[in-house]
Amino acid sequence: MGMNVCVIGAGYVGLTTSAVLASQGHNVQCVEKDQEKVERLKSGHVPIYEPGLDAMVQSNVNNKQLIFVPEMREAVKQSEIIFIAVGTPSLEDGRTNLRYIEQVLQELATIITSYKVIVSKSTVPIGTNEWMEKKLLQEGLKQGQFDLISNPEFLREGTAIADMLSPDKIVLGVKDASNVSLMKQLYHFSPAPYIITSFNGAELIKYASNAFLAVKISFMNEMALLSEHFDINVQDISEGLKTDPRIGPLFLQAGLGYGGSCLPKDVSSLIKQGEEVGYVPQLVETAQRVNEQMVEVYIDKIKQILVDPKHKKVAVWGASFKPNTDDTRHSRAIQLIKRLVELKSHVQVYDPVVKLEWNEVTEYNDLYQAVHGVDLLIVATEWEEFTKADWNLVKEKMDGSMIIDARNVLKCSDLEKYELQLVGIGRG
Numbered sequence: 493m494g495m496n497v498c499v500i501g502a503g504y505v506g507l508t509t510s511a512v513l514a515s516q517g518h519n520v521q522c523v524e525k526d527q528e529k530v531e532r533l534k535s536g537h538v539p540i541y542e543p544g545l546d547a548m549v550q551s552n553v554n555n556k557q558l559i560f561v562p563e564m565r566e567a568v569k570q571s572e573i574i575f576i577a578v579g580t581p582s583l584e585d586g587r588t589n590l591r592y593i594e595q596v597l598q599e600l601a602t603i604i605t606s607y608k609v610i611v612s613k614s615t616v617p618i619g620t621n622e623w624m625e626k627k628l629l630q631e632g633l634k635q636g637q638f639d640l641i642s643n644p645e646f647l648r649e650g651t652a653i654a655d656m657l658s659p660d661k662i663v664l665g666v667k668d669a670s671n672v673s674l675m676k677q678l679y680h681f682s683p684a685p686y687i688i689t690s691f692n693g694a695e696l697i698k699y700a701s702n703a704f705l706a707v708k709i710s711f712m713n714e715m716a717l718l719s720e721h722f723d724i725n726v727q728d729i730s731e732g733l734k735t736d737p738r739i740g741p742l743f744l745q746a747g748l749g750y751g752g753s754c755l756p757k758d759v760s761s762l763i764k765q766g767e768e769v770g771y772v773p774q775l776v777e778t779a780q781r782v783n784e785q786m787v788e789v790y791i792d793k794i795k796q797i798l799v800d801p802k803h804k805k806v807a808v809w810g811a812s813f814k815p816n817t818d819d820t821r822h823s824r825a826i827q828l829i830k831r832l833v834e835l836k837s838h839v840q841v842y843d844p845v846v847k848l849e850w851n852e853v854t855e856y857n858d859l860y861q862a863v864h865g866v867d868l869l870i871v872a873t874e875w876e877e878f879t880k881a882d883w884n885l886v887k888e889k890m891d892g893s894m895i896i897d898a899r900n901v902l903k904c905s906d907l908e909k910y911e912l913q914l915v916g917i918g919r920g
């Protein structure tokens with residue numbers, strides 16, 4: 493039986509949650525405070541690039557399983573479960589900005605008059621769900637009028653729908669285990685194992701997961717930097733590690749480092765949370781330091797090739813923080829482009845979905861046009877179309893013959909036959 497669900501926030505997480513729950517028979521009202529976004533969504537236009545999301549939103553809007561509204565009052569009143577999926581960005585000092593969560597709580601407290609289950613999906617620091625519960629009581633709700641559940645989200649942009657339909661686990665931080673059955677009813681479509689823990693436990697699982705991924709990436713970058721000194725191909729090292737089931741096959745790619753809307757902000761936040769309680773997670777802090785140096789590592793490579801990048805024409809393929817998304821938050825590709833602009837290079841950019849619309853760079857709608865007349869091409873995001881490029885055509889269009897593969901995804905053998913020279917990291 494479909495349940496009445498309200499999702500607050502129509503970003504990557506809220507929109508995917510709404511579409512997936514609607515596709516599984518629930519009646520979903522998605523609340524978004526950005527009026528323009530709501531209008532676009534109502535007419536079936538998804539404002540973000542996420543493969544498959546457009547079609548899923550459209551079909552569920554058409555069959556009235558999913559509606560978008562700019563105001564939460566009626567949606568909250570009519571729903572038994574309320575998801576909070578608003579952003580929790582970084583403050584300037586690296587701590588988490590809980591402003592949007594706080595605004596939602598204040599508003600919810602003025603609306604709720606009958607029992608609701610409030611599910612917090614946003615990534616929030618340890619202790620936040622405890623604080624949220626207290627805040628709702630302070631704002632006037634009564635004990636027994638609501639239950640709060642922490643249900644952090646682990647979807648990856650680019651594969652968000654599949655990740656939400658078949659997550660590898662469902663984490664629930666609860667005070668009262670009696671709500672678990674309600675959540676199982678909601679997620680009836682998923683055979684994933686449940687991890688039932690405390691509020692604080694659920695919050696730390698989310699941060700630990702992102703911190704671990706950051707450590708893995710930075711570890712591989714350290715191996716790549718070491719490999720450069722010993723003339724070793726770091727990809728052999730990755731292969732050697734991948735086969736070990738204790739290590740696992742993913743996130744072992746050296747390159748520009750991690751970016752995006754989650755890893756950098758969650759790593760910073762975890763370090764700050766540690767500082768506040770008097771224990772700094774040292775591995776995590778080092779992973780952040782290693783990550784921060786990676787753009788400069790590539791700038792040094794660029795300087796070695798171009799000597800002086802000033803007035804040189806450089807093409808950059810990729811602006812999103814990773815392939816199959818338009819998300820540019822904390823994108824390493826963009827940091828690299830900014831550094832090249834600072835160094836006064838003429839930068840020609842191509843990304844399959846991102847349009848930067850900056851005056852300082854020239855953008856192209858075609859990857860081959862973007863390399864026209866350039867001294868150097870840099871692959872900054874590993875979109876599949878870059879790895880399948882027609883290198884003969886690339887060579888014809890370029891003035892130079894050097895390619896920096898800042899994601900270690902190209903094959904030397906593909907490029908050598910066209911007399912293109914590949915520079916990666918730790919490629920021997």
Ligand code: NAD
Pocket residue numbers: 500501502503504505506523524525526529577578579580592595596613614615616645646647648649753754
């Ligand atoms: P986002 O910035 O893309 O979307 C948040 C949306 O919430 C925005 O559209 C904003 O306008 C809306 N909003 C803010 N306040 C509102 C209010 N009072 N009422 C209605 N709408 C409101 O954020 P996101 O990437 O979807 O992330 C949301 C949360 O999920 C964050 O805590 C993030 O860390 C976490 N998370 C994100 C991902 C990811 O891949 N993006 C994955 C897992 C977890």
